[in-house]
Amino acid sequence: MTSMSDRVVPPAARRRRRPTKTGVVLSEELIVETALRLLKEHGADALTVRRLGLALGADPTALYRYFRDTDDLLLAIADELIGRTLRTWRPAGDWRADLRDLGLRIHAGALSHPQAAVLSSYRVTGRVHEIEAVETILGVLRRAGFPDPDAVRIYHAFVDQSLAFAALDAASLALPRAARDAEAGVWRATYARLPADTHPHIAATARHLLVDMRRSAYPVALDMLLTAAAARLEEVTEHAGHADPSHARAEDQESARP
């Protein structure tokens, strides 16, 4: 027995496509696309129900026929983003280069839609795209020669590091103009002016700080993680001695990217 306030009907059941006053025919896809466009073109604060309605040429509350609330809409946006990121990744066979590439793509994808990334990057969806990503990354690591426990540990660290930095950097990018400018100014106005006698280490490195703090630390952190992983791999394969090193290779080759 569904309550009267169940305005959202599943997409499959939609039949009547009644146009709005301005003649637009709404759909879940059109709304998500328009929301992404709004976010991209006009920044964080631009995504409100009223403005989205305006951009669509429909009454704002028409959205509630397609999404239960704004959080529901945001999850739909996030899912679309995951799909887009995975779709453009082409692993080439070198585990380190492939993971590096994927990490940077996740990061870049999040930064291109910061608001959506901030709200969604810490959620486990269990949806198809996510599962495909897990399978693929684990495959890359196991085929590289990592034993299963190491493969899982490194997979987890890699993925969460990527998502965590994506969220972090997306969050500062999603700040209102004024706050973002203010933060940039803090490094010049505050840190770069600390006297050497009270803050010797900051004063000595101020020049480097000014340059370095302007960009994301993710590429550096990612490379450090991969470096440590490579060291671990060397350790493991050395210890393995004369043991057969091809135990996980042969027929896994195909299933790498299903």
Added chain:
Amino acid sequence: MTSMSDRVVPPAARRRRRPTKTGVVLSEELIVETALRLLKEHGADALTVRRLGLALGADPTALYRYFRDTDDLLLAIADELIGRTLRTWRPAGDWRADLRDLGLRIHAGALSHPQAAVLSSYRVTGRVHEIEAVETILGVLRRAGFPDPDAVRIYHAFVDQSLAFAALDAASLALPRAARDAEAGVWRATYARLPADTHPHIAATARHLLVDMRRSAYPVALDMLLTAAAARLEEVTEHAGHADPSHARAEDQESARP
């Protein structure tokens, strides 16, 4: 010539402590503490100007005598969290152990106030506690022998990774009960049941995944970052050859923690 809407006076200049209608005497500290209590007890959505005023026993707009706007208040909250974390940290002289300890403390501190951490961990405050943290960490790295550019790069990666994981893990901790349980269930209900022929790598490692995905990946990622840093340090000091390895040691000893 300050504009008329400059309601906030610097804390040092405060003299008149006029009590509110309910008799409370306001202060920057009291407001921040009350905000943290609100966040802890009633979640992220509970922090509104009106509710904070209510909790303080003051007119909501009295806050604007202490903080320019809600963002300013948020930065003060963030800085207080940094201060609390730093206050309990006792570096012992081994750079790697000290940074590991500090990283774990940052993470733990954020998780003890998830709502506040989620809102504030990506902000640059430029306030006293943050400055002290930067100075101290840079000191640890430079005294360990890292050249300035490396010290800055590693500082940046270390801090942002700690904050990023803190925010990520705090965010899932801050989820509504139901959503958190649902996410935990996904690993058992979905991933652990995927058949080996369609998802060989997940199936082969399902046992490890179930265990590993339940805890934060931060300790692993932290150790990997420190491992890579140690490798870099060895590289640098080896290349230095016969050069004096104590160039940044002697009199910096005192100023380590001002």
Added chain:
DNA sequence: TTAACAGGTCAACGCCGTTGACATAAGGTG
């Protein structure tokens, strides 16, 4: 041809942050 009803529209609710004007008690000054 028609009747049901999905889906677009409208008005209103209760929040939110923020501002400008106002009131008053604190505290320096004589």
Added chain:
DNA sequence: CACCTTATGTCAACGGCGTTGACCTGTTAA
């Protein structure tokens, strides 16, 4: 001690937000 300045608490109001319930109307299946 009495005065005056002014910092600081209070109040009313503004515009914007997400969301709801009631209404209206074109589409579609029978």
